[in-house]
Amino acid sequence: xxxxLKKKLLFIxxxxxxxxxxxxxxDLTYGQISLPHVDDLILNGKxxxxxxxxxxxxxxxxxKEPKPRVFLLLKxxxxxxxxxxxxxxxxxxNEAAELARKSGLSEQLRLANAFLAILDLYNKGxxxxxxxxxxxxxxxxxxxxxxxxxxxxxxHELKCKRLLSLAxxxxxxxxxxxxxxxxxxxxxxxxxxxxxxxxxxxxxGLALWKLDDYSSALNNFFKAxxxxxxxxxxxxxxxxxxxxxLAYRDIGDFDSSIxxxxxxxxxxxxxxxxxxIYLNELNLxxxxxxxxxxxxDIQELYKAISIxxxxxxxxxxxxxxxxxxxxxSSAYNDLGDFYNALEHLKKSLQIALSIHDAEAEGIIYNxxxxxxxxxxxxxxxxxxxxxxxxxxxxxxxxxxxxEAYLELANAYRKKEQEAEAIKNYKNSIAIIEDxxxxxxxxxxxxxxxxxxxxxxxxxxxxxxxxxxxxxENNKAYLSxxxxxxxxxxxxxxxxxxxxxxxxxxxxIDQKLRYREVEIMNEISTxxxxxxxxxxxxxxxxxxxxxxxxxxxxLEALKREMRANNPAYANLKYPEFVSLQxxxxxxxxxxxLVIAYLLSQDASYAFALNNKRISVYPLPSxxxxxxxxxxxxxxLTDSSNTDFRAGYELYRLLLEPTLDNHVQRIVIIxxxxxxxxxFETLRLPEGRQARWLIEQYSVSYAPSLTSLxxxxxxxxxxxxxxxxxxxxxxxxxxxxxxxxxxxxxxxxKSFYEPGLDxxxxxxxxxxxxxxxxxxxxxxxxxxxxxSGQASEDKIKSYDLTQFRIVHLATHCIIDDKxxxxxxxxxxxxxxxxxxxxxxxxxxxxLKLNADLVALSACQTAFGPFIKGEGIEGLSRALFYAxxxxxxxxxxxINDQATSQLMDRFYYHLKSHLPVEKALQKAKLELxxxxxxxxxxxxxxxxxSGDTARTIIPNSLPIWLFLAxxxxxxxxxxxxxxxxxxxxxxxxxxxxx
Numbered sequence: 001x002x003x004x005l006k007k008k009l010l011f012i013x014x015x016x017x018x019x020x021x022x023x024x025x026x027d028l029t030y031g032q033i034s035l036p037h038v039d040d041l042i043l044n045g046k047x048x049x050x051x052x053x054x055x056x057x058x059x060x061x062x063x064k065e066p067k068p069r070v071f072l073l074l075k076x077x078x079x080x081x082x083x084x085x086x087x088x089x090x091x092x093x094n095e096a097a098e099l100a101r102k103s104g105l106s107e108q109l110r111l112a113n114a115f116l117a118i119l120d121l122y123n124k125g126x127x128x129x130x131x132x133x134x135x136x137x138x139x140x141x142x143x144x145x146x147x148x149x150x151x152x153x154x155x156h157e158l159k160c161k162r163l164l165s166l167a168x169x170x171x172x173x174x175x176x177x178x179x180x181x182x183x184x185x186x187x188x189x190x191x192x193x194x195x196x197x198x199x200x201x202x203x204x205g206l207a208l209w210k211l212d213d214y215s216s217a218l219n220n221f222f223k224a225x226x227x228x229x230x231x232x233x234x235x236x237x238x239x240x241x242x243x244x245x246l247a248y249r250d251i252g253d254f255d256s257s258i259x260x261x262x263x264x265x266x267x268x269x270x271x272x273x274x275x276x277i278y279l280n281e282l283n284l285x286x287x288x289x290x291x292x293x294x295x296x297d298i299q300e301l302y303k304a305i306s307i308x309x310x311x312x313x314x315x316x317x318x319x320x321x322x323x324x325x326x327x328x329s330s331a332y333n334d335l336g337d338f339y340n341a342l343e344h345l346k347k348s349l350q351i352a353l354s355i356h357d358a359e360a361e362g363i364i365y366n367x368x369x370x371x372x373x374x375x376x377x378x379x380x381x382x383x384x385x386x387x388x389x390x391x392x393x394x395x396x397x398x399x400x401x402x403e404a405y406l407e408l409a410n411a412y413r414k415k416e417q418e419a420e421a422i423k424n425y426k427n428s429i430a431i432i433e434d435x436x437x438x439x440x441x442x443x444x445x446x447x448x449x450x451x452x453x454x455x456x457x458x459x460x461x462x463x464x465x466x467x468x469x470x471x472e473n474n475k476a477y478l479s480x481x482x483x484x485x486x487x488x489x490x491x492x493x494x495x496x497x498x499x500x501x502x503x504x505x506x507x508i509d510q511k512l513r514y515r516e517v518e519i520m521n522e523i524s525t526x527x528x529x530x531x532x533x534x535x536x537x538x539x540x541x542x543x544x545x546x547x548x549x550x551x552x553x554l555e556a557l558k559r560e561m562r563a564n565n566p567a568y569a570n571l572k573y574p575e576f577v578s579l580q581x582x583x584x585x586x587x588x589x590x591x592l593v594i595a596y597l598l599s600q601d602a603s604y605a606f607a608l609n610n611k612r613i614s615v616y617p618l619p620s621x622x623x624x625x626x627x628x629x630x631x632x633x634x635l636t637d638s639s640n641t642d643f644r645a646g647y648e649l650y651r652l653l654l655e656p657t658l659d660n661h662v663q664r665i666v667i668i669x670x671x672x673x674x675x676x677x678f679e680t681l682r683l684p685e686g687r688q689a690r691w692l693i694e695q696y697s698v699s700y701a702p703s704l705t706s707l708x709x710x711x712x713x714x715x716x717x718x719x720x721x722x723x724x725x726x727x728x729x730x731x732x733x734x735x736x737x738x739x740x741x742x743x744x745x746x747x748k749s750f751y752e753p754g755l756d757x758x759x760x761x762x763x764x765x766x767x768x769x770x771x772x773x774x775x776x777x778x779x780x781x782x783x784x785x786s787g788q789a790s791e792d793k794i795k796s797y798d799l800t801q802f803r804i805v806h807l808a809t810h811c812i813i814d815d816k817x818x819x820x821x822x823x824x825x826x827x828x829x830x831x832x833x834x835x836x837x838x839x840x841x842x843x844x845l846k847l848n849a850d851l852v853a854l855s856a857c858q859t860a861f862g863p864f865i866k867g868e869g870i871e872g873l874s875r876a877l878f879y880a881x882x883x884x885x886x887x888x889x890x891x892i893n894d895q896a897t898s899q900l901m902d903r904f905y906y907h908l909k910s911h912l913p914v915e916k917a918l919q920k921a922k923l924e925l926x927x928x929x930x931x932x933x934x935x936x937x938x939x940x941x942x943s944g945d946t947a948r949t950i951i952p953n954s955l956p957i958w959l960f961l962a963x964x965x966x967x968x969x970x971x972x973x974x975x976x977x978x979x980x981x982x983x984x985x986x987x988x989x990x991x
Contacts, residue, residue: 333367486577885944904918
């Protein structure tokens with residue numbers, strides 16, 4: 001795909017002039033003559049006002065004498081230079097030079113001539129650039145820069161550096177483009193020039209974007225945007241917004257990308273900037289197309305094609321037409337219209353060759369190879385992908401390379417050249433992981449890996465390795481396949497676990513820390529306002545806009561804090577668990593781990609015990625989704641009695657993997673299997689057990705590597721909790737203003753317009769927490785219910801002192817903005833806390849809990865990210881320090897939940913491991929009669945370190961020793977008695 005950087009620093013409008021601080025007292029201040037008011041305006045960056053004031057002094061009698069007049073003219077010329085009026089700059093400098101010549105002012109004449117020489121070289125540099133003669137352009141601008149340095153004129157130097165950087169951009173030399181802009185930015189800060197700072201930061205962002213460092217690019221873009229907005233530079237604001245949209249698109253955050261591009265386009269429409277509109281349409285179409293590739297919603301692709309066809313004009317500059325043809329070709333290729341795609345791509349390639357755009361050529365060659373692959377011409381596909389790789393290596397373009405290696409591998413595989421295919425899949429993965437490693441927010445890492453075919457490199461490699469392993473009966477291939485499966489699983493979650501080990505408060509500027517607190521408080525205040533039932537829709541819309549702005553500010557702050565923190569820079573992420581390590585250190589003898597891979601090409605179940613690995617092919621993703629969806633409907637219908645679909649799923653997903661030694665199963669799910677409670681799968685007829693849970697305990701994990709990190713985090717704890725339980729339930733809803741708690745509340749248009757949420761009091765949750773608490777001594781527990789079940793109360797505790805945290809409340813899941821997902825606590829009009837313990841706040845908690853139980857509705861839910869899994873509350877709780885989690889998959893009757901939790905904690909208190917305690921509790925409900933339907937017991941699942949006993953037997957050691965002595969004495973007497981009276985004893989037993 002080709003995109004266009006909507007920025008006026010490129011070939012369309014390079015002739016715009018930048019305002020630069022022009023005060024050089026050593027050159028332009030002469031004895032008693034000074035311009036203090038002009039100088040003050042310049043120091044404050046008010047160059048247009050300074051120019052106006054200078055112009056007003058032209059006819060002042062004070063400046064009729066040659067020397068002060070030359071001084072004034074040169075100062076005015078610099079202001080024209082800074083304000084972009086080159087014609088007046090030339091005329092005014094000529095006037096100063098002529099007057100200096102006539103008056104014998106040699107120093108002033110030298111300065112004026114240097115001004116004119118710089119302008120001449122500057123214009124030559126621009127001319128060479130517009131002709132595509134970038135090396136000649138570089139020579140001209142370097143000469144101009146040398147002149148500027150010789151007269152100590154950073155104003156001239158800065159502007160010429162900016163144009164010099166564009167010549168490097170034209171050569172696709174993004175390293176030198178970056179370096180020139182970095183030097184220019186230092187001058188801009190030295191000269192306190194806000195607009196130039198914004199432009200420099202924007203260009204630094206573009207360089208980093210081209211170098212695949214998206215987090216750093218966004219840091220610079222948002223800094224530039226803040227400056228440009230503050231000074232009201234709408235043209236720059238439009239450019240920066242468009243570039244932010246491109247960065248979000250390439251990360252995989254398509255909704256944010258579309259939002260920013262549309263915002264840019266709105267400014268361009270108001271300013272009648274038709275060229276800018278075309279460029280935004282081009283990039284908007286690409287965002288919709290990539291969104292289609294991720295969501296498979298064909299309407300998104302039709303939107304892209306419609307945008308392209310509507311915007312494509314004959315009179316467009318050739319470079320833009322080239323990109324439209326290329327992007328239309330990609331869209332037609334997605335539709336399967338390969339010949340139409342090829343015709344558009346040929347047009348695009350013809351333009352790219354004529355304008356010598358090597359980067360565009362590389363992208364087009366990649367797309368050409370993909371089309372020939374779809375047409376079955378694999379030789380030609382290989383030829384074009386190799387051309388793309390050759391160009392991309394010269395350009396250091398990771399974006400082109402990873403895709404070229406992926407598509408090249410696909411072509412080699414079709415030609416049955418499997419060794420070449422494996423090599424190129426691994427090349428593609430290496431580049432993807434290098435780019436991903438430079439993203440400094442976990443949500444960026446998750447979306448980057450899960451979008452734009454990047455996971456295809458992993459999945460296709462795994463498929464090829466499995467097929468070779470099964471065909472050749474070669475365990476090495478299967479082992480390698482499992483290792484790459486681990487590398488493709490829950491990577492952002494794994495990174496977050498590693499991040500949780502270090503303190504980011506150390507080494508952070510306290511101003512940034514205070515700013516974080518301010519933004520979090522602002523968000524809380526906005527949600528408190530949103531709870532007001534009297535709000536009009538217009539008022540709510542205003543609050544939503546403020547929330548979006550606060551979210552953006554918080555995200556930008558997090559990027560800045562990460563970028564400036566040495567602890568983050570020095571962080572070493574964990575190595576992936578290999579098959580051998582997993583079998584040796586993670587998988588006990590009685591345990592079976594089953595890791596699922598569901599992809600469009602092929603799906604597999606990887607079954608691991610402590611000695612062997614087996615891989616089993618699965619049906620298509622579509623078939624599995626259909627069967628799971630059908631079964632979930634049956635499970636959540638309490639009147640249903642037909643569970644035959646559960647046996648079908650057992651036969652497909654589990655039966656081939658089980659053996660007689662297995663007592664516990666750890667599931668690593670994928671795709672729709674995240675929502676399936678495997679405990680409910682039905683065993684074959686004829687067995688005494690009906691449900692899987694009756695024969696095996698079951699738990700879940702995002703990946704084996706992340707499970708290893710959770711286990712290690714538990715072992716690394718510095719201290720043990722001193723209290724057993726914090727239980728929270730039945731929070732009050734006091735939004736009516738009179739202090740009374742309502743039985744239910746409806747939050748209209750909450751989280752997003754048109755979304756109404758009704759929350760009813762959970763009265764049985766009060767009974768639930770009181771019953772649970774009764775299993776623990778009063779001094780070892782804390783209970784928060786009704787008005788005490790508040791956000792500020794929970795935050796006031798040292799949560800590291802609780803071994804178990806139990807939350808029996810409602811939960812709100814925001815699929816679009818996971819950071820807003822929350823645990824609902826006491827809701828009132830308190831402006832300090834909004835009563836919503838949001839996911840972003842949970843990340844900031846410090847837990848030391850062996851178990852966090854979320855006895856709420858659908859707490860295991862969240863948006864599903866391909867390869868990453870569910871991005872929900874569970875991730876935040878593991879990050880905060882939980883070892884295991886009890887979560888729910890669907891809304892469950894709170895009375896049934898209360899009974900299940902009662903029995904679960906009873907068995908925990910009886911010193912059973914967490915998963916065994918839940919298994920026994922579920923079995924009791926299965927055999928209870930009224931609550932035997934899986935709707936009541938199957939919704940709760942365990943994740944994390946679930947095999948441990950978190951409430952060990954507390955009998956003192958002396959009692960065990962005494963018991964041992966008594967038992968030893970008994971056996972000694974028994975043996976002695978047996979020797980003396982064996983026959984008598986035998987006769988006694990017989991009788």
